[in-house]
Amino acid sequence: MIDVRITRRLAGFSLDAAFTSDSGITALFGRSGSGKTTLINAIAGLVTPDDGTISVNGMCLFDRARGIDVPVRRRRVGYVFQEGRLFPHLTVRANLRYGFDLAKADERYIEFGKVVELLGLEALLERRPAKLSGGEKQRVAIGRALLASPRLLLMDEPLAALDHARKQEVLRYIARLHQEISVPIVYVSHAVEEVVQLAETVVLMAAGRVVASGAVGEVMGRADLRAQGIDFEGGTVIEARVAAYDSAYDLATLEFAGGQLKVPGIAAAVGEAVRVRIRARDIAIALTEPVDISVLNVLHGSVVDVKAGDDARAVVRVKVGMTVLTSRITRYSADRLKLVPGCPVCVLIKAVSLN
């Protein structure tokens, strides 16, 4: 359980953020400059808020009113920095042992060998950070933070400096680690795919404020935020399973509670669970099933509701099987197709717009 409620004012920027989460992985999501890093720096104690409270699992780390400000080294908040920040003069083994040796024996909840195995670090132990690839560095950084047996693990865009393949590799390690160890993680990112793949709770930030927070599907589905002047494209998050993979076309078939979806270039094996986000503007609506069309995903459903905006757009929610998809079309189209609740429609999703 993480409970944060802080304010901090600087010249030209003010942070006034509050969120609560009791999930395994909480994503702080927003553009750069929205205050995400300042927020987790405050949780770690690297930045002192002007006012507010911070508590993790019932342990108060900061409370201005009560004069509590636990020193960084006593907070037991692990931190995986964007640039890794491995100690360049130490081997991987010594880096990993740094926090491990400092942790009190009765507070340790993880074994050295377990972390090495979980993050695949065995072959790297005697190397120095300069000789590691970007992905390896981040794995070591995660391992180092984890071995200090933190009560909370902060990750500040740990994949930002990596290429796509490395991102997928490290993402899978993080997901795996989360399954094996029950340490709560706060994951900072501005990349939707990472947030959708990892997080259970999403805290959406803009200009130093929390504009939305809640379950990943709910927050990512918010189609009303754009109207509030926040640069955020809502969409539907679908929990799916890889049913088949066509290597000739690099096309995966996913099954979800609503039917099947064809998605290109997915980094998961057949049988694995994945989350897919479909942006509202990538969903088109037709009254009859079109023929001779390039769009691969055509799903049948019925309209739940239609919300016309103040501008040219309208948001249409369509129930497909057990899933409700959010679509953004023009108000003109919604009127022309005479979309009303209960109306049977076809939902069209271009495969290339996914992933």
Next chain:
Amino acid sequence: MFALSPVEWEIIQLSLKVAFWSVLCSLPLAVAVAFLLARAEFPGKSLFDALVHLPLVLPPVVVGYFLLLLLGRRGPLGALLDEYLGIVVAFRWSGAAIAAGIMGFPLMVRAIRLSIEAIDTGLEDAARTLGATRLRIFFSVTLPLALPGVFTGTLLSFARSLGEFGATITFVSNIPGETRTLPLAIYTLTQVPGGDAAALRLSIIAIVLSVIALMLSEWLVRRSQQRARGHDD
């Protein structure tokens, strides 16, 4: 053949002894001062900075004279040391080491400070999140990464000590076997008729010593830089 006479040996040994102790004793203090100047903010910092650099700009004779006033047998500090600890530094080789240490101090601080300032403070933050105290961070992260600067500073100060003249001769005079280091011996020889050849021999020795010290430190600096960057294997 370039065989050394017993007197020459004595001069070299004394010079090395003075330089060695001056560097050894000023090093911990220089590291502490460099760390303060690089990392801490406190009132009067610029004044403190100027004070540390003073020996660099003052005439060495002035430094020597003040040492004599302060640490001489009848000086306020010298008298205390003599009375309570039985330590006398005036006109002793230990006094020469103090003079040399003070003259080399700003050079040492400067080199170490620069290399501490070049260290990413983010690494120290990372160590804090891993549970390390400030003291531990200093010895496990800051100091190892500042080693190239420590070696450079040590060499500069060592070389400065070997060549120290003005402050030494003013503070501890020019006593054969006690305070007559290489530069003082060379100076003395140039003051006596027929001493030119001997002065030249000692000058060559001074050059050789300096070159050896320079090469040794270059090697140490390169090694420590590679270590700090993690390329030593």
